[in-house]
Amino acid sequence: MGQDRVIYNRFAGGNQNIYPESGQLFGNVGGDREGLVEERKSRERMHREPPNGRGAIVMENDYSNHYIHTGKTPIQHVRNVANPMDGYPKLQKLHQLKRNQIEKHATKSFGCRIPSEKIVPTLKTWIKDFGLEFDVIMIGALVENQFIQPLLYQLPLYRLCAKPGFLFIWATTQKIQELTKFLNSDACNKKFRRSEELVFVLVDENSPYYPGEGTGRQQPLFTRQQWHCWMCITGTVRRSTDNHLIHCNIDTDLQIEGSDANAKIRNNAVPPSIYKVAENFSNSNRRLHIIPSRIGYNLPVRLRPGWVIMSPDVLINNFDPLTYEKELYSKSLIKYKQLNNTQKPQFLVPQSNEIEDLRPKSPINVK
Amino acid sequence: MIDTNSSKIIGYFFLEHNYDLLQEPIKGDLKLTFNTFLSYLSSNPFKSYDKELSYLPFLEQLHGFYQVSGKALEFNFVFDSEKQREKYRGLKVPRITWINTQKITILLDRLEGKNDKICYKVSNVVQSEKDRPNREQLWALLSQPFNTSADIELHSRSNAVTVFNTDFNTLDQILKKKTAVSQLAKKKIALKTSVKPFYDVCDNTSHSSTLANLILNKKELRNSTSDSTQVYKVIQQNRNNMSQEVYRCSHQKIHFLPIFNQNTDLSLGDCSYLDTCHKMRACRYLHYFTLQPCAAKYNYEDSLKEASKKALNHEYTIGQSFTDYQRKVLPPQWIKCDVRYLPFSILGKFAVIISDPAWDIHMSLPYGTCKDFELLSLPMHELQDEGILLLWVTGRSIEVGRQALQNWGYTVSDELIWIKLNQLKRTIVTGRTGHWLNHSKEHLLVGIKGNPPWINRFLDTDVVVSGTRETSRKPDEIYDIVERIIGLHARKLEIFGRDHNIRPGWLTIGNQLSGYDLHERELVIKYEEYLNKREGSKPLNR
Ligand SMILES: [Zn+2]
Numbered sequence: 001m002g003q004d005r006v007i008y009n010r011f012a013g014g015n016q017n018i019y020p021e022s023g024q025l026f027g028n029v030g031g032d033r034e035g036l037v038e039e040r041k042s043r044e045r046m047h048r049e050p051p052n053g054r055g056a057i058v059m060e061n062d063y064s065n066h067y068i069h070t071g072k073t074p075i076q077h078v079r080n081v082a083n084p085m086d087g088y089p090k091l092q093k094l095h096q097l098k099r100n101q102i103e104k105h106a107t108k109s110f111g112c113r114i115p116s117e118k119i120v121p122t123l124k125t126w127i128k129d130f131g132l133e134f135d136v137i138m139i140g141a142l143v144e145n146q147f148i149q150p151l152l153y154q155l156p157l158y159r160l161c162a163k164p165g166f167l168f169i170w171a172t173t174q175k176i177q178e179l180t181k182f183l184n185s186d187a188c189n190k191k192f193r194r195s196e197e198l199v200f201v202l203v204d205e206n207s208p209y210y211p212g213e214g215t216g217r218q219q220p221l222f223t224r225q226q227w228h229c230w231m232c233i234t235g236t237v238r239r240s241t242d243n244h245l246i247h248c249n250i251d252t253d254l255q256i257e258g259s260d261a262n263a264k265i266r267n268n269a270v271p272p273s274i275y276k277v278a279e280n281f282s283n284s285n286r287r288l289h290i291i292p293s294r295i296g297y298n299l300p301v302r303l304r305p306g307w308v309i310m311s312p313d314v315l316i317n318n319f320d321p322l323t324y325e326k327e328l329y330s331k332s333l334i335k336y337k338q339l340n341n342t343q344k345p346q347f348l349v350p351q352s353n354e355i356e357d358l359r360p361k362s363p364i365n366v367k
Numbered sequence: 368m369i370d371t372n373s374s375k376i377i378g379y380f381f382l383e384h385n386y387d388l389l390q391e392p393i394k395g396d397l398k399l400t401f402n403t404f405l406s407y408l409s410s411n412p413f414k415s416y417d418k419e420l421s422y423l424p425f426l427e428q429l430h431g432f433y434q435v436s437g438k439a440l441e442f443n444f445v446f447d448s449e450k451q452r453e454k455y456r457g458l459k460v461p462r463i464t465w466i467n468t469q470k471i472t473i474l475l476d477r478l479e480g481k482n483d484k485i486c487y488k489v490s491n492v493v494q495s496e497k498d499r500p501n502r503e504q505l506w507a508l509l510s511q512p513f514n515t516s517a518d519i520e521l522h523s524r525s526n527a528v529t530v531f532n533t534d535f536n537t538l539d540q541i542l543k544k545k546t547a548v549s550q551l552a553k554k555k556i557a558l559k560t561s562v563k564p565f566y567d568v569c570d571n572t573s574h575s576s577t578l579a580n581l582i583l584n585k586k587e588l589r590n591s592t593s594d595s596t597q598v599y600k601v602i603q604q605n606r607n608n609m610s611q612e613v614y615r616c617s618h619q620k621i622h623f624l625p626i627f628n629q630n631t632d633l634s635l636g637d638c639s640y641l642d643t644c645h646k647m648r649a650c651r652y653l654h655y656f657t658l659q660p661c662a663a664k665y666n667y668e669d670s671l672k673e674a675s676k677k678a679l680n681h682e683y684t685i686g687q688s689f690t691d692y693q694r695k696v697l698p699p700q701w702i703k704c705d706v707r708y709l710p711f712s713i714l715g716k717f718a719v720i721i722s723d724p725a726w727d728i729h730m731s732l733p734y735g736t737c738k739d740f741e742l743l744s745l746p747m748h749e750l751q752d753e754g755i756l757l758l759w760v761t762g763r764s765i766e767v768g769r770q771a772l773q774n775w776g777y778t779v780s781d782e783l784i785w786i787k788l789n790q791l792k793r794t795i796v797t798g799r800t801g802h803w804l805n806h807s808k809e810h811l812l813v814g815i816k817g818n819p820p821w822i823n824r825f826l827d828t829d830v831v832v833s834g835t836r837e838t839s840r841k842p843d844e845i846y847d848i849v850e851r852i853i854g855l856h857a858r859k860l861e862i863f864g865r866d867h868n869i870r871p872g873w874l875t876i877g878n879q880l881s882g883y884d885l886h887e888r889e890l891v892i893k894y895e896e897y898l899n900k901r902e903g904s905k906p907l908n909r
């Protein structure tokens with residue numbers, strides 16, 4: 001029944017010739033085509049019949065067409081924005097269980113307020129003097145001019161990031177070429193593999209996340225409604241065996257503004273739903289978010305439990321490496337990994353059997 | 368050179384006598400100006416000024432003033448270097464032609480030590496109420512939009528103290544305001560675009576269950592091929608068994624009627640595959656029947672005609688071809704061919720190209736496979752001098768695609784995202800559709816070559832929301848969006864198209880099409896020439 005969905009909109013009217021005398025030719029060739037039509041060899045032709053002969057045509061809604069006439073963006077017709085897991089009780093349960101676990105084991109919120117030019121030297125000190133490493137590193141926010149480039153090239157990211165480790169970098173369509181260049185550069189040592197391209201879609205031009213019409217030489221063709229966040233992986237991690245480190249397919253690569261109906265926060269440097277994607281994916285507890293430059297009043301940098309947020313704008317400045325380490329040891333499940341004859345601790349969010357049962361594993365267990 | 372004091376005196380002199388000097392009878396004559404200056408000196412008590420000043424030293428000082436004031440004076444000769452100053456002697460009457468009082472004012476302000484002040488203030492005000500706790504007041508302050516203003520105090524002579532209030536919110540709003548061009552272009556395109564029937568989804572679950580109970584068990588509808596006309600017949604027959612509200616709503620909105628059979632286990636929730644589930648009868652998850660009102664009256668052709676008639680009355684015609692209304696859209700054209708071997712030169716040039724290649728990229732390889740290499744080496748430059756190219760990409764091919772566009776001479780200007788909807792108009796969140804995360808969208812890279820002035824920007828957004836269909840079939844909305852950008856009559860090409868891609872106004876090429884059908888005369892001639900040549904050369908190939 002339902003699956004015989006009929007999409008039949010462009011050629012309503014079927015095989016009657018809608019175009020009896022097509023005129024204009026391309027280039028500088030004019031002249032009559034009529035004669036040629038007659039001469040034309042008989043060719044296989046393709047006609048589109050209405051599905052049920054005459055009569056009613058069921059047409060799918062064309063949201064782009066509707067937007068042209070009403071100004072209501074297509075995204076606003078998506079029915080599971082407020083609750084993306086609508087209709088899937090098991091998936092909802094899984095998300096709730098993971099959330100509880102992550103919150104229970106999160107370190108307290110840390111902020112490191114620091115001028116842009118001191119970010120790189122400070123991070124180098126963290127690495128050198130305190131041996132700090134992070135499993136999840138997010139860089140950037142939803143602002144156009146965030147000066148990520150110099151940071152990326154100066155920072156020994158591969159030393160700051162644990163192996164396996166996960167990088168989330170924000171960019172606009174226009175900036176993506178630069179990122180590609182970076183990932184293939186010597187500075188990055190090709191150590192990070194681009195693995196997923198997350199997209200955050202905002203509701204419309206009134207959103208605090210609206211990027212504007214763009215600046216610079218190349219103007220976009222469309223009203224922009226999206227931000228890109230690259231997910232890169234370093235080190236070896238296998239989805240089949242490393243389930244203490246990662247959980248795959250919990251979230252999707254698309255997050256829509258307003259997805260957390262309960263959240264009061266309408267504007268943040270980074271939408272909370274993207275933090276959640278990172279938290280649900282990596283089961284490690286050390287998370288760092290670097291926002292390299294000031295981003296203005298409209299998107300405040302808010303703290304988040306489980307994250308160290310480094311930015312010239314962050315409201316609270318309470319980070320120090322020793323307190324952080326204490327927090328990590330008291331909140332995480334510690335597993336030691338043998339590495340070159342030394343025991344290296346892994347700081348993990350412990351998982352429950354219930355989560356293990358519910359999480360997507362193989363195509364058979366999806367539902 | 369000139370000292371501060373002399374500069375001041377000359378400056379005030381010019382400010383005071385600005386008009387007298389330039390008008391009759393002086394008319395900027397340097398000698399007369401000198402005389403006026405002497406009388407200005409004698410009538411003002413300047414202690415330290417040489418009252419015995421003669422003409423040539425005056426010129427020296429004037430030149431000094433001319434330089435420090437940033438050329439506040441203009442002459443009818445070049446008053447620059449020593450050498451050129453000699454030249455004016457040959458002139459009948461060397462004159463000052465213009466006195467820039469603004470510059471002189473700035474110079475004098477500097478010399479007098481008056482600096483313009485710019486004070487930025489945050490002018491948010493919260494009335495302090497004694498009974499309200501401080502925290503609440505602070506919160507009220509923070510939740511307002513920030514209102515910063517800059518007061519610029521100018522100590523100019525002409526306008527003693529001027530205060531400009533620059534409120535950044537207002538400034539921001541002015542900058543963000545849509546230009547008349549973009550507003551009119553939007554209005555025009557709305558008139559030109561046919562209005563397609565559109566139905567909202569009813570979220571009232573009692574409607575859906577009422578309708579499901581009444582309809583889904585009826586014998587007439589057991590047959591799964593029943594179409595909506597039949598379904599509405601059944602609704603008509605059962606009109607008395609439902610409330611007026613439900614009846615009306617069933618004709619106005621889309622309803623998803625839950626299908627219960629003996630295997631359905633409600634606690635499991637919806638089937639991930641919904642209407643595409645292969646074992647719907649055995650499947651224990653919930654499925655739905657889509658009850659959608661029919662648009663019996665809608666006719667694509669008529670609505671297009673109506674739209675173009677409406678658009679005629681709109682006087683905004685910028686970016687529009689003046690023959691628009693006389694021209695007819697060509698019927699669909701297509702050629703079945705192996706894209707790799709068809710000489711692109713016979714096809715002519717196009718304003719837009721869409722390509723949906725079957726990417727074949729192995730996760731383990733750093734670059735595309737042989738097939739992709741072939742794709743990237745297509746002579747795309749032969750098809751477009753300027754225009755736009757749209758390239759569908761997935762997963763790893765996103766990067767290869769971006770690189771390809773660059774190599775072909777395009778700048779990636781946008782990325783259209785297609786958000787895939789399922790039967791229930793929800794995004795696809797289950798089903799392990801990606802390796803690390805699930806995939807609910809696909810990317811369409813948009814590249815621009817050259818600087819085509821005929822493209823209309825900002826009519827659509829870069830997010831397309833549309834249902835999924837057969838594997839790899841892309842939404843038709845893209846065609847309309849493209850036509851809005853480049854106009855209905857521009858030449859349009861689709862590469863790697865299939866039968867369902869052919870479309871009026873478009874030329875489609877690909878190896879899964881059937882035969883060929885062409886209408887543009889030049890194209891017909893060239894293609895048949897090519898066919899004949901190929902026929903002729905075949906024996907040689909053997
Ligand atoms: Zn209803």
Ligand SMILES: [Zn+2]
Pocket residue numbers: 638639640641644645646647650651652654
């Ligand atoms: Zn099913």
